Amino acid sequence: MATGIEITGALRPGYETILTDAALAFVAQLHHMYEPTRRSLLGAREQHQAWWNAGHGIDFAGEMSSVRDDPFWQVRPAPHDLTDRRVEITGPCDRKMVINALNSGAQCFMACLEDASAPTWDVMVQGQVNLRDAAAGTISLEDKGKSYTLNPKTATLIARPRGWHLDEAHMLVDGERVSGAIFDFGLYVFHNARALLARGSGPYFYLPKLEHYLEARLWNNIFTTAQSMLDLPLGTIRATVLIETLPGAFMAEEILYELRDHITALNCGRWDYIFSYIKTFQADPDKVLPDRAAVTMTVPFMAKYAAHVVRTCHKRGAHAMGGMSAFIPVKDDEAANERAFAAVRADKEREASLGHDGTWVAHPGLVGIAREVFDRLMPTPNQLSVIPEGHATAADLTTPPDGPKTLAGLTNNINVGIGYIAAWLRGQGAVPLHNLMEDAATAEISRTQLWQWRVSDVVLDGGETVDAALIDRVTDEQLAVWKAAVGDNFFATGKYLEAADVFRTLVLADELAPFLTLPAYEHYFAG
Ligand SMILES: CC(=O)SCCNC(=O)CCNC(=O)[C@H](O)C(C)(C)COP(=O)(O)OP(=O)(O)OC[C@H]1O[C@@H](n2cnc3c(N)ncnc32)[C@H](O)[C@@H]1OP(=O)(O)O
Numbered sequence: 058m059a060t061g062i063e064i065t066g067a068l069r070p071g072y073e074t075i076l077t078d079a080a081l082a083f084v085a086q087l088h089h090m091y092e093p094t095r096r097s098l099l100g101a102r103e104q105h106q107a108w109w110n111a112g113h114g115i116d117f118a119g120e121m122s123s124v125r126d127d128p129f130w131q132v133r134p135a136p137h138d139l140t141d142r143r144v145e146i147t148g149p150c151d152r153k154m155v156i157n158a159l160n161s162g163a164q165c166f167m168a169c170l171e172d173a174s175a176p177t178w179d180v181m182v183q184g185q186v187n188l189r190d191a192a193a194g195t196i197s198l199e200d201k202g203k204s205y206t207l208n209p210k211t212a213t214l215i216a217r218p219r220g221w222h223l224d225e226a227h228m229l230v231d232g233e234r235v236s237g238a239i240f241d242f243g244l245y246v247f248h249n250a251r252a253l254l255a256r257g258s259g260p261y262f263y264l265p266k267l268e269h270y271l272e273a274r275l276w277n278n279i280f281t282t283a284q285s286m287l288d289l290p291l292g293t294i295r296a297t298v299l300i301e302t303l304p305g306a307f308m309a310e311e312i313l314y315e316l317r318d319h320i321t322a323l324n325c326g327r328w329d330y331i332f333s334y335i336k337t338f339q340a341d342p343d344k345v346l347p348d349r350a351a352v353t354m355t356v357p358f359m360a361k362y363a364a365h366v367v368r369t370c371h372k373r374g375a376h377a378m379g380g381m382s383a384f385i386p387v388k389d390d391e392a393a394n395e396r397a398f399a400a401v402r403a404d405k406e407r408e409a410s411l412g413h414d415g416t417w418v419a420h421p422g423l424v425g426i427a428r429e430v431f432d433r434l435m436p437t438p439n440q441l442s443v444i445p446e447g448h449a450t451a452a453d454l455t456t457p458p459d460g461p462k463t464l465a466g467l468t469n470n471i472n473v474g475i476g477y478i479a480a481w482l483r484g485q486g487a488v489p490l491h492n493l494m495e496d497a498a499t500a501e502i503s504r505t506q507l508w509q510w511r512v513s514d515v516v517l518d519g520g521e522t523v524d525a526a527l528i529d530r531v532t533d534e535q536l537a538v539w540k541a542a543v544g545d546n547f548f549a550t551g552k553y554l555e556a557a558d559v560f561r562t563l564v565l566a567d568e569l570a571p572f573l574t575l576p577a578y579e580h581y582f583a584g
């Protein structure tokens with residue numbers, strides 16, 4: 058191993074094929090070049106939040122108006138296997154799910170090392186092993202008497218590395234942790250770029266949680282450096298950026314501009330977007346959102362966001378991907394399953410009609426529904442020529458909707474928050490809860506919403522004031538609900554008490570933690 062590089066995580070069989078000296082040196086080089094910029098951009102996030110907390114509004118960046126007003130620039134056209142992306146399935150990098158997703162019939166598979174994965178060392182490195190075998194086209198598995206191999210035609214592979222905020226605690230360079238994003242990106246591109254190109258595809262990425270065009274510039278510089286180190290032509294790496302933060306929505310066009318040699322699309326990451334809205338307006342009692350279930354894609358500020366993303370993308374020749382309905386197939390209840398399918402179908406019809414070029418599904422059982430909708434409403438490979446009317450204004454993107462604030466909503470936030478964080482602490486980053494897909498982004502909505510309701514002294518529709526006593530009481534009740542649901546034995550080993558502690562601490566904290574995964578990672582996974 059090169060001087061200065063240290064791996065503190067366990068080295069299990071197969072990990073040595075990913076954590077090679079050359080791959081680690083590649084990651085370390087990116088770390089040396091770009092870690093100071095990452096740190097400074099994370100510092101800038103804190104400054105921006107302090108500015109909004111002081112009562113200043115959020116708006117489009119004045120210094121970038123020339124980029125937005127210049128009608129001539131376009132992004133580089135998409136490669137052939139990212140031209141028609143009508144259905145994309147997402148999922149964690151678990152070996153079986155990677156094979157199932159690639160075989161699902163979707164055009165693309167977003168393999169998630171981020172919010173659908175709990176970032177334990179083993180999940181992250183085993184995920185790289187699985188993705189390396191997927192990129193090579195050789196991945197297979199024997200599981201519970203069933204053989205899993207790839208079909209002749211598979212989905213295009215796109216990897217989602219962690220966001221800028223997370224470290225990888227188990228790789229140190231000169232005693233300093235590397236960024237989770239650089240670790241995930243660096244290992245994936247180093248091991249797979251050539252294999253993917255040889256199979257007619259390429260190294261493709263989904264980039265999460267960007268808050269500023271300078272964060273996009275950082276990714277662009279990393280791509281340029283990686284291509285030059287790997288002797289790949291400019292534009293080989295292709296990115297889709299999730300517009301899933303409120304600040305990111307205000308900079309969508311600048312993000313496209315910064316990444317114009319590498320970007321092919323933006324995506325509406327609705328769940329993180331709601332979380333980011335709450336976080337941005339954490340100190341504004343006039344921007345308190347109603348129950349999580351009432352913040353749908355049809356409320357005005359969400360509808361405007363989706364139209365803004367489609368308009369911005371198509372103006373610049375980029376695809377505009379839709380997002381994830383949280384409904385998943387319901388086993389053993391035909392009527393509930395039909396309702397879930399109808400909700401997904403309606404969501405996809407809204408997206409296709411708005412001008413999106415494709416969409417996300419969370420489960421192979423939903424690929425057919427999404428494809429039927431897009432085949433019907435989008436007969437061409439994409440609809441880049443559809444440009445929704447009207448610019449979004451700052452007011453369009455920030456005016457909160459009316460809606461109920463209920464004890465049932467508060468209770469659901471606590472129940473789901475505990476259930477999700479318990480699964481995350483057990484190493485699972487996406488789970489079905491009450492027939493909905495839950496991942497880190499949806500859990501973030503639950504805990505930030507309660508924090509904001511508490512500090513804003515929200516009075517619920519039934520007359521209860523949201524305070525620490527109410528949150529404590531309902532947390533205890535929901536622990537009992539979980540105990541009854543999973544049984545004493547699993548309750549004792551399944552991390553429910555630890556999850557309730559994480560959730561309660563975050564909701565009752567004086568200051569809003571920027572991400573629940575930061576303290577939880579330090580406490581449970583970093584050692
Ligand atoms: C806000 C955001 O960031 S959204 C994007 C991030 N979130 C995600 O990617 C969530 C993706 N979805 C999932 O992880 C899963 O569908 C879950 C956790 C919600 C439900 O998973 P399960 O309980 O295993 O579902 P279920 O039992 O119905 O699975 C049936 C089969 O489909 C497979 N499957 C389910 N979801 C997926 C998926 N997304 N990709 C590939 N295969 C899948 C299962 O592995 C299982 O395979 P098998 O029959 O060979 O054993």
Ligand SMILES: O=CC(=O)O
Nearest residue numbers: 326327328329498
């Ligand atoms: O990452 C996607 C989201 O909806 O959040």
